[in-house]
Amino acid sequence: MFGPVIYVEDEPDDAFFMKRAFAQCAPDVELKIFTDGQEAIRFFSEELEPQQQLDYKSGLVLLDLNLPGRSGLDVLREIRSKPLLRQLPVIMYTSSNLTVDIVEAYRRGCSAYLVKPHSPERLREVVSAMSEFWIRDNQYPPPLAD
Amino acid sequence: MITATGPAPAPAVLVKRPSWKEADRLQAIASYDIVDTPREKDFDDIARVAAEMLKMPISVVTFIMSDRQWFKSAVGLGDMTETPRDVAICNQAILQPGGLVVPDTTQDPRFRDNPLVTGEPHLRFYAGALLETPEGLPLGTLCVLDYQPREFTPQQAFVLQTLARQVMAQLDLRRALREKSRSEARLNLALDASGVVGTWDWDVAADRVYADPRFAALFGGDSLWTSEGKPVAEYVNAIHPEDVGRVKAAIERGLTLGEPFREEYRLVQKDGSVRWIDARGRCQFDAAGKPAHFPGVAVDISDRKISEHAAQEAAARFRVMADSMAQKIFTADPAGEVDYYNRAWADFTGVPLDRLTGSGWHQIVHPADDAELTRRWTEAVAQSRPFEMELRLRRADGSFRWHLSRAHPVVGADGEVMRWIGSTTDIDDQRRSREQLERMVEERTNNLKASVEELEAFSYSISHDMRAPLRAMLGFSEILQEEYGPQLDDQANRFLRRIRAASARMDHLIQDVLNFSRISRGELPLEPLDPLALIRELIECYPNLRPSEIGILLPPEMPRVLANSAALTQCVSNLLGNAAKFVVADTKPVVRIWAEADHGRVKIWFKDNGIGIQPEDAKRIFEIFQRLDRSRDGTGIGLAIVKKAAERMGGRVGVESEPGHGASFWLDLQAG
Numbered sequence: 001m002f003g004p005v006i007y008v009e010d011e012p013d014d015a016f017f018m019k020r021a022f023a024q025c026a027p028d029v030e031l032k033i034f035t036d037g038q039e040a041i042r043f044f045s046e047e048l049e050p051q052q053q054l055d056y057k058s059g060l061v062l063l064d065l066n067l068p069g070r071s072g073l074d075v076l077r078e079i080r081s082k083p084l085l086r087q088l089p090v091i092m093y094t095s096s097n098l099t100v101d102i103v104e105a106y107r108r109g110c111s112a113y114l115v116k117p118h119s120p121e122r123l124r125e126v127v128s129a130m131s132e133f134w135i136r137d138n139q140y141p142p143p144l145a146d
Numbered sequence: 147m148i149t150a151t152g153p154a155p156a157p158a159v160l161v162k163r164p165s166w167k168e169a170d171r172l173q174a175i176a177s178y179d180i181v182d183t184p185r186e187k188d189f190d191d192i193a194r195v196a197a198e199m200l201k202m203p204i205s206v207v208t209f210i211m212s213d214r215q216w217f218k219s220a221v222g223l224g225d226m227t228e229t230p231r232d233v234a235i236c237n238q239a240i241l242q243p244g245g246l247v248v249p250d251t252t253q254d255p256r257f258r259d260n261p262l263v264t265g266e267p268h269l270r271f272y273a274g275a276l277l278e279t280p281e282g283l284p285l286g287t288l289c290v291l292d293y294q295p296r297e298f299t300p301q302q303a304f305v306l307q308t309l310a311r312q313v314m315a316q317l318d319l320r321r322a323l324r325e326k327s328r329s330e331a332r333l334n335l336a337l338d339a340s341g342v343v344g345t346w347d348w349d350v351a352a353d354r355v356y357a358d359p360r361f362a363a364l365f366g367g368d369s370l371w372t373s374e375g376k377p378v379a380e381y382v383n384a385i386h387p388e389d390v391g392r393v394k395a396a397i398e399r400g401l402t403l404g405e406p407f408r409e410e411y412r413l414v415q416k417d418g419s420v421r422w423i424d425a426r427g428r429c430q431f432d433a434a435g436k437p438a439h440f441p442g443v444a445v446d447i448s449d450r451k452i453s454e455h456a457a458q459e460a461a462a463r464f465r466v467m468a469d470s471m472a473q474k475i476f477t478a479d480p481a482g483e484v485d486y487y488n489r490a491w492a493d494f495t496g497v498p499l500d501r502l503t504g505s506g507w508h509q510i511v512h513p514a515d516d517a518e519l520t521r522r523w524t525e526a527v528a529q530s531r532p533f534e535m536e537l538r539l540r541r542a543d544g545s546f547r548w549h550l551s552r553a554h555p556v557v558g559a560d561g562e563v564m565r566w567i568g569s570t571t572d573i574d575d576q577r578r579s580r581e582q583l584e585r586m587v588e589e590r591t592n593n594l595k596a597s598v599e600e601l602e603a604f605s606y607s608i609s610h611d612m613r614a615p616l617r618a619m620l621g622f623s624e625i626l627q628e629e630y631g632p633q634l635d636d637q638a639n640r641f642l643r644r645i646r647a648a649s650a651r652m653d654h655l656i657q658d659v660l661n662f663s664r665i666s667r668g669e670l671p672l673e674p675l676d677p678l679a680l681i682r683e684l685i686e687c688y689p690n691l692r693p694s695e696i697g698i699l700l701p702p703e704m705p706r707v708l709a710n711s712a713a714l715t716q717c718v719s720n721l722l723g724n725a726a727k728f729v730v731a732d733t734k735p736v737v738r739i740w741a742e743a744d745h746g747r748v749k750i751w752f753k754d755n756g757i758g759i760q761p762e763d764a765k766r767i768f769e770i771f772q773r774l775d776r777s778r779d780g781t782g783i784g785l786a787i788v789k790k791a792a793e794r795m796g797g798r799v800g801v802e803s804e805p806g807h808g809a810s811f812w813l814d815l816q817a818g
Contacts, residue, residue, distance in 0.1 A: 013618035020625070095613050118653060120621050120628070 004030035007062040007093075008040045008075060014064070014116065021123045026131035037070030041078045044085065060130070063110075065094040065101060073108055080109045091130070164241055166283050168212075171240075174283045175209055178317045179324060181216050188316050189219035192288065196309045197221045200273075200302050202290035207313055208236050209277070209286035222291075223267075233262055235291075239274035240284040245307070248272040250295035271296040273303070275310035277317070288313050334358075346381075348440040350401070350429070353377045361444055364423060366416050386412035386420065400429045401437045410447065422451035474570040478553070480563045482527035494572075496542025512538035512546050523553075530555050530563050536573070547574035602663050612656055620649045658783035661716065662770065665791045670710040672795060674818030677750055678704040680711065681718055681739065688719060696726045697736035704741040706818035707748045713791040714815075717799070718752075720784040721811050725754035728809075748817050753810040759803040768799065788813075 005022070009015045015033050022031045034040040040063075061079065065072040072092060079085045089111040094101065097115045105113050117123050175181060189207050197205035204222035208215045215234040217227050231237050238256055239246035251257040251270050262269050274289035288310040337343050337360060344361025348354070354375030362371040365384040378397075385393055389411035400407040407427040412420045427442020468475040468488035475488040484507060487499050495502070495510045502510070511519055515537040526533035533553040538546040553568030623645045631639055678700060685691045685698060707714070725737045735754060742749045759767060766772050770786035785799075792799040796816050803809035 011614050011618075013621065014614070017617075017621050095610060095617070116617060118617060118620055118650075120624050123621075 004032045005060045005062065006032050006034065006040065006043070008034045008037060008067060008072065009062075009064045009093075010035050010067050011064070017120055017123055018062070018127070021120065021127040022131075025124050025128045029131055037067045037072065037075045040075050041070060044079055044082065059088065061088060061090040062093045063090060065092060065096055065105070073104060076105070076108050076110055170281075171210075171283045171285065172212055174279050174281070175211065175285050178285070178321050180218060180317060180320070181209055181211060183218070185219060189313065190221075192309050192312050192316070193219040193221045196288060196290055196306060199305050200290050202271075202292055204267075204269075204291040206289050206291070207277070207286070208234070208289065210234065210237055210240055210284075215286065229262070233260055235260065235262070235269070235272045236274050236287045236289055239272075239287050239289065240276060243276075245275040245287065245303075245310075246272065247274075247298045247303070249297060253295075268293055270294050271298075273298045273306060275303075275307040277310055277313050279314070285317075343446075344444045346427070346442055346444070348378055348427075348442075349375070350437040350440055355381055357381075364413055364421065364444065364446065384413050386414055388412070397440075400427070400440065404429060404431065407440075407442060410451075420448075421446055422448045474549070474572075476553075476568045476570070478527075478566040478568065480527075480565060482523060482566065494541055495539065510540045512540065514538070519551075526553065527566070530557070533566075533568070536577070539570070547572055548577040549573060602667055605659065605663055610660070613653065616649055616653050616656065620646060620653065623649065655783070658787065662783050662787045662790060665713060665716065665787055665794065670713050670791075670794045672708045672710055672816075674706045674708055675711060675714070676704065677707050677709075677714065677718075677741065677748075680714060684715055684719055684722070688722075690726055691719075691722055695735075696722070697734060698722070699736070699738040701740045704750070705743040705748045707750075708816040708818040709795050709797075710791075713795055717788045717791050717813060720788050721752045721813075724784060724811075725752065725756060728754075728756040730755070730757055743817060746817050748815050750813045750815070751810055752812070753808060755808045758805040758807055759801060759809050760805055761803070764801050764803065767801070 007015065007018055009018065015035075019031060019033070022029060034043065063072040063075055067075070070078075072094065076090055076092070079088060079090060086109075090109070091112045091114055092101075092105045092110045093114050093116060095116045102113050114126065117126055193205040193207055197203070202222075204220075206217050206221070206223065207219040208217050210231060212231070214228050214231050215236055217223070220226060235246075235248065235251075235257060248254050248257060249271060251260065251263040251272065257263050257272075260269075269291050271292035271294065272289060273291075274287035276284040277286045277288060278284050288306060290306065337358075344358055344364055346355055346357040346361050349356065352375075355371075355378050356375045357365075357367065357372055359369065359372050362368070365371075365381050367376065367380075371380075382390060382394060382397075389409075393409050393411050396405075396407050396409045399405040407425070407429070410422060410424045413423055414420055423444050424447045425442055425444040427440055429437050429440045432438040465488070469490075471488065472490060474490045474494065475486075476484050476491070477486040478484045484503055487502050489499070491497075491502055492499050497506070497510060508516060515535075519535060519537055522535050523533060525531075532555070533551070535551050537549055537551060539549050540546050549570045550573045551568065551570040553566045555563040556565050556567055558564045623642055627639065627642045627646070631642070634642070681698075681700065690696075691698065722737060726735050729735045733755065735756060737755075738751075738753045740751050742751070768785045768789040771782040772786075773782040789799050792813055792815070798814045799811065800814070801809055801811045
């Protein structure tokens with residue numbers, strides 16, 4: 001079971017494109033969309049029980065940078081502050097290709113930085129690659145039985 | 147003493163050598179300047195007295211010269227004035243101390259063959275007393291002679307000797323007078339030559355001023371003034387009206403109190419010109435205490451007065467000029483000691499000028515400027531270099547105002563500094579407005595910078611924000627075409643394609659604006675890099691630069707350049723992109739790239755086979771939003787980015803082109 005992909009995005013159009021791309025390229029993966037950083041942080045801090053957090057390691061987070069309220073980098077820091085989520089793959093997904101943004105994102109511990117592609121076709125390629133690498137292949141082994 | 151000798155000659159006497167030298171004796175005669183002068187009564191009298199008193203028919207005052215004897219005076223010898231020396235009996239006499247007496251010449255072997263003895267006038271007796279100088283040089287004799295042998299008594303010898311001394315007295319007197327008149331003549335000559343010194347003697351009782359010609363001439367007098375004398379009033383009349391009162395008072399004090407007279411005064415000359423006289427004298431009083439004589443000396447000091455006057459006038463003119471100036475003027479001696487301040491200093495500082503000279507200026511200089519002023523002034527004086535400094539000076543009200551102080555050395559003909567002249571100008575208002583202006587400029591520059599930064603941030607964020615809806619337009623039109631294309635007619639599909647193309651162009655434009663603003667704003671650290679490697683990498687990454695699309699000819703190697711990798715990549719990709727874009731129809735674009743190194747610069751050339759550029763467009767194409775060819779894709783930003791990037795890397799960009807023969811773009815960068 002691949003944990004749901006959490007996508008934090010305030011832009012409904014981008015959310016729509018992403019949903020569509022997932023539906024077309026990785027229909028078996030659950031995509032959960034939050035429209036602001038606050039919501040996402042609450043999800044990770046309050047809704048996930050420790051056991052769930054452990055399970056959730058198998059998931060993936062896509063974070064837009066420019067978000068109303070808490071920015072994508074704030075959300076990233078929140079995630080990295082939880083010991084159980086420290087290993088969770090977090091991909092920054094944004095239209096900014098500014099060096100400062102890229103450097104800062106990696107400094108705060110993102111796993112990858114992706115610039116939003118222009119066309120749905122290109123987005124499908126990205127999603128396919130993501131599901132191949134981050135969701136299916138690059139998973140931690142299940143925890144060892146005691 | 148003349149000693150009467152016996153009739154027998156004394157051979158021993160004959161061979162006695164004189165104690166003097168003949169040359170000295172002749173020189174002594176010459177010094178009296180007597181030989182060959184006319185007869186004189188004084189000498190004739192003595193000769194006559196000798197003849198009368200000694201009852202001799204002949205009496206002679208004779209001088210023994212080198213080759214003859216010459217008679218200054220002779221009694222009983224007719225017109226005879228001289229004889230050859232060898233026949234002169236006196237020639238023997240001068241060899242005898244005191245003189246010679248020959249009672250009978252016919253009995254004396256020295257004379258018995260003498261022609262004056264054997265022939266006319268048949269002289270038989272001779273007695274001669276020496277004319278002897280105080281140094282003992284015999285010049286000649288006073289001698290008496292007779293035609294018959296005689297005895298000569300000691301009394302007669304005494305008379306003759308006494309009269310001989312009278313001859314010498316006459317000679318000495320004449321010589322002394324001559325020397326006096328000579329030295330007077332020399333003095334007069336000197337005084338005449340100098341033309342400035344005159345003397346006077348005022349006989350007070352007779353009121354006659356006897357002046358020398360020079361003194362008289364100064365007062366416009368002629369030779370009569372000198373010879374006959376003039377009343378003192380005549381002299382006083384010539385004195386300048388402004389000085390005459392003072393001179394009269396001084397004369398009066400001299401007459402009544404015996405004060406030394408010393409006055410400088412002006413004389414008005416006949417031609418109206420004025421001469422300055424420095425006259426000094428002192429009244430001499432007789433035994434009764436009455437003024438007798440009032441002699442003195444006067445010197446013409448006009449030349450000195452004129453230069454003195456000129457100097458005073460120049461100084462006065464300088465002071466008047468300096469005092470009338472609002473600028474603060476000062477002068478200093480060669481050692482840098484300030485010795486003069488004009489009135490403006492007192493007006494400004496409220497400090498009396500006499501308290502400013504010397505080191506008094508410390509009290510008006512701002513304490514913070516004092517040490518620096520001393521240091522710079524000392525340095526300027528030591529090096530004889532012009533001085534300049536801005537400093538604060540205290541005004542009378544206690545406030546400090548900025549001044550510009552300058553001083554220049556005045557150098558004399560010998561190259562030495564004679565003095566310093568300085569001026570100090572109140573520049574407080576200028577300085578204040580300058581500072582205010584600087585503050586304003588700085589403020590405005592900061593404001594402008596802030597505005598520009600704001601604007602750039604704004605343009606960045608607006609461009610950034612514009613991309614999101616654009617992405618949506620692109621995405622939806624693409625999806626629309628994908629999913630509903632088959633259901634739409636051709637017209638609708640065409641419209642969709644045009645929406646997509648327009649959106650893509652818009653996105654491209656926004657991306658370029660973002661690139662341009664990023665190139666303009668961000669840090670661009672430079673590093674040495676190999677442009678050839680960078681170009682090769684670029685060609686591999688960009689699909690539109692694949693060999694199938696464009697022929698790119700590279701040199702085997704290129705010199706390294708100092709550049710920013712991202713910025714240079716941007717430049718090269720834009721230039722190659724243009725070459726690929728602006729091609730002649732149905733021609734495959736080909737670009738040849740090479741580099742030239744020269745004096746620390748590297749010029750990279752990109753020569754294409756495209757449509758080329760009109761010369762008049764060559765500059766314009768590097769400006770933002772300049773599009774020469776609307777028929778082709780483009781944002782008009784690509785070359786502006788190249789230019790901006792090149793400039794930010796300390797380089798330049800340019801193009802050489804002929805329409806129809808392609809374009810050669812070049813990038814000029816620092817060598818790495």
